[in-house]
């Protein structure tokens with residue numbers, strides 16, 4: 001069911017993203033930050049269909065985030081997140097990106113950046129979350 005603009009603007013997720021407009025600085029997430037952002041996006045955008053993944057914070061030059069599905073149990077997923085982001089907004093955008101991959105995995109789709117990936121763009125946009133294949137410069141690449 002479609003939520004009104006007013007309903008969306010009252011959600012914790014919307015306010016959380018908005019706060020980043022004024023607080024944009026280097027962000028080092030904790031596991032609890034990951035879970036909090038995941039929970040809010042899952043509730044507002046994915047109708048709570050996603051199971052809380054196993055989060056791991058890693059150093060990587062190649063990606064901001066990465067989603068790994070479990071072949072044995074499609075409901076289980078591991079999401080790797082960078083230990084350090086250029087901003088909290090980038091962290092939230094990355095989380096949303098990985099969650100779309102988790103959703104693809106849960107629905108037996110390949111984790112690609114095709115039309116099924118981008119169908120989430122409009123809904124995320126309502127919360128000012130930007131869904132893209134890569135973020136800004138080449139060095140912002142995520143997978």
Ligand SMILES: [Zn+2]
Nearest residue numbers: 097101142143
């Ligand atoms: Zn991706």
